[in-house]
Amino acid sequence: MGGIWKKSSMVIVIMVLILSLIGCSSNSNNGTADEGSKNSNSESSTGGDAAGGSTEPVTLSIFGVVGSTVVNKPFQDDQVMAELEKRTGVKLDFTSELNVTDRAEKLAIMLAGNDLPDIVVYNSLTDSSKIQSANAAMPLDELVEKYGPNIKKNAGQAIELMKQASPDGKLYYLPGGIGNVQFSPLVNDNSWNIRWDLYKQLNYPKLETLDDLLNVLEQMQKLEPMNKDGKKNYGLGLNLSETWGQLMIDKAIANLQGFVQALPNDAYIDMNTGKLVPRISDPDNIFWKSMEFYNQAYRRGILDPESATLKYNTITEKYKTGRYFASTTHWSLGGADEQFITQGTPEKGFLPFMIDYNKQNIYVGQATYNGDQFQMFISKNCKNPEAAMKLIDYLYTNEGTELLTNGIEGVHYDMVNGVPIVKDEEIKAALADPNHFVQTGIHKYDHLRRYIPQNNPNGYPTEFRDVPETVAKVMTAAQKDFMEHYGYKTVTEAFTKVPTYVYDTSVLGSITTPAGSALQAKEQQLDAYLIANIAKVIFQKNDADYAKAKDKFLKDYEAKGAKEVFDYYVETYDKAMAQSKVQ
Numbered sequence: 194m195g196g197i198w199k200k201s202s203m204v205i206v207i208m209v210l211i212l213s214l215i216g217c218s219s220n221s222n223n224g225t226a227d228e229g230s231k232n233s234n235s236e237s238s239t240g241g242d243a244a245g246g247s248t249e250p251v252t253l254s255i256f257g258v259v260g261s262t263v264v265n266k267p268f269q270d271d272q273v274m275a276e277l278e279k280r281t282g283v284k285l286d287f288t289s290e291l292n293v294t295d296r297a298e299k300l301a302i303m304l305a306g307n308d309l310p311d312i313v314v315y316n317s318l319t320d321s322s323k324i325q326s327a328n329a330a331m332p333l334d335e336l337v338e339k340y341g342p343n344i345k346k347n348a349g350q351a352i353e354l355m356k357q358a359s360p361d362g363k364l365y366y367l368p369g370g371i372g373n374v375q376f377s378p379l380v381n382d383n384s385w386n387i388r389w390d391l392y393k394q395l396n397y398p399k400l401e402t403l404d405d406l407l408n409v410l411e412q413m414q415k416l417e418p419m420n421k422d423g424k425k426n427y428g429l430g431l432n433l434s435e436t437w438g439q440l441m442i443d444k445a446i447a448n449l450q451g452f453v454q455a456l457p458n459d460a461y462i463d464m465n466t467g468k469l470v471p472r473i474s475d476p477d478n479i480f481w482k483s484m485e486f487y488n489q490a491y492r493r494g495i496l497d498p499e500s501a502t503l504k505y506n507t508i509t510e511k512y513k514t515g516r517y518f519a520s521t522t523h524w525s526l527g528g529a530d531e532q533f534i535t536q537g538t539p540e541k542g543f544l545p546f547m548i549d550y551n552k553q554n555i556y557v558g559q560a561t562y563n564g565d566q567f568q569m570f571i572s573k574n575c576k577n578p579e580a581a582m583k584l585i586d587y588l589y590t591n592e593g594t595e596l597l598t599n600g601i602e603g604v605h606y607d608m609v610n611g612v613p614i615v616k617d618e619e620i621k622a623a624l625a626d627p628n629h630f631v632q633t634g635i636h637k638y639d640h641l642r643r644y645i646p647q648n649n650p651n652g653y654p655t656e657f658r659d660v661p662e663t664v665a666k667v668m669t670a671a672q673k674d675f676m677e678h679y680g681y682k683t684v685t686e687a688f689t690k691v692p693t694y695v696y697d698t699s700v701l702g703s704i705t706t707p708a709g710s711a712l713q714a715k716e717q718q719l720d721a722y723l724i725a726n727i728a729k730v731i732f733q734k735n736d737a738d739y740a741k742a743k744d745k746f747l748k749d750y751e752a753k754g755a756k757e758v759f760d761y762y763v764e765t766y767d768k769a770m771a772q773s774k775v776q
Contacts, residue, residue, distance in 0.1 A: 254310030273634025325708030368564020376558030430497035542671025563699030
């Protein structure tokens with residue numbers, strides 16, 4: 194998830210409870226978050242009076258915030274959610290999240306039936322066009338002006354960019370991740386992650402090129418052909434059957450070569466020039482180098498042959514049960530490292546590697562100064578938009594972000610000499626139980642976060658686990674071994690030695706084709722073709738068949754208007770960059 198959406202999209206048909214029974218209260222709302230600072234950790238504190246002084250909270254229904262595997266009832270009773278309700282006077286109803294295995298599919302069903310909850314968080318990489326076409330979002334300009342002081346303060350430039358991208362100049366969508374710089378001292382979500390214990394058993398073989406990676410994964414399969422349950426192991430797998438699964442194909446390969454993908458599907462930012470270049474429609478670019486890699490992996494028995502039909506939940510389960518040895522991101526492991534520790538094998542774990550990388554520019558740290566792809570809107574179905582906006586405004590404060598990210602002071606962390614220190618018992622509990630976050634709520638609602646500055650105004654990290662004293666405590670045995678072997682001070686030290694390793698994707702992420710336009714229709718056709726047909730290219734058994742499948746794919750793709758769509762993004766991106774002040 195961060196990162197791209199810690200996304201889960203699968204094919205299922207769901208009965209949705211009647212939203213009029215679970216929607217917002219019609220009570221008016223007065224005085225949730227205000228701009229004034231009330232404690233050293235925040236810009237605002239609400240006092241729980243979102244329902245206009247009523248002792249009963251306002252109920253708002255919501256979708257797109259959590260993974261289906263951690264929601265099994267409409268109302269969450271973890272510590273973070275209980276505290277959020279106390280502070281804002283808003284009770285969130287997650288009914289629309291129940292039993293969802295394909296978020297994109299569920300969202301499409303709700304849009305088609307005009308059955309949306311009050312607040313929706315969606316992945317703009319995959320869902321923007323269908324949401325805009327449905328005209329389901331409420332205009333937010335007046336609501337932000339009246340009830341959004343923290344939105345204006347902390348996301349002013351971001352919402353202006355959103356307005357610029359809007360066909361009528363109005364604000365409909367609110368970006369998340371404002372101000373974020375995603376780069377951890379212990380893990381990396383944008384590079385190859387390899388099973389360290391097996392790599393060590395192989396005596397640290399050469400791992401510089403993609404061919405080296407194929408060889409190493411093949412050796413790992415020989416070393417551990419089956420998992421402890423007697424099931425066949427593979428080097429890696431892909432969730433190609435999901436709408437966003439194709440984004441994982443070139444993720445680590447392109448990132449390490451300095452090509453950034455944010456939006457749309459057929460565009461990279463070339464870090465060498467800062468310009469857009471085609472992602473899919475150029476037959477000689479890094480995307481097709483990635484396709485060749487996966488085709489070779491398939492032909493050598495390294496790629497799970499079920500990848501054409503796999504879903505994200507199944508992928509993460511295979512990582513956690515030891516069936517895969519490499520991943521293009523850390524978050525897609527689904528907590529495999531923690532699972533290994535729980536099972537009494539702490540020496541196991543995935544560590545980030547720089548394979549086939551650009552010596553000047555790599556995209557392993559994502560900056561989203563103007564917002565990430567997890568955009569939010571208030572649906573036209575909402576019966577209490579004022580309460581919704583006041584809740585959202587609280588999410589644009591340091592206090593709101595730090596609650597969702599770190600939990601509650603005195604419960605999950607203590608302030609020691611002005612610095613937040615995660616409690617030892619919290620660290621131990623999280624290491625002992627991979628599902629501990631389900632009970633606490635810490636990082637359970639990451640897609641709800643709207644404003645994530647790298648540091649609190651007082652100087653310490655917004656992510657309290659990145660405080661140096663805590664980093665030393667949360668390190669796993671595998672991470673410590675990795676650092677000792679290479680002589681690193683942090684797991685990701687090698688990345689920081691490349692001149693540019695962080696890039697801001699927020700401007701490109703704010704751009705879409707005009708809603709309801711012929712251009713948007715062409716883009717939708719291109720995206721649908723990509724998702725439906727890319728596996729057919731990868732799963733070819735020889736060079737000749739691969740070349741034929743690639744050629745057919747490109748001809749079909751180009752015939753659907755790829756150049757016209759790409760040219761629109763180039764022109765619009767250049768204008769947006771000229772108007773914005775990217776930090």
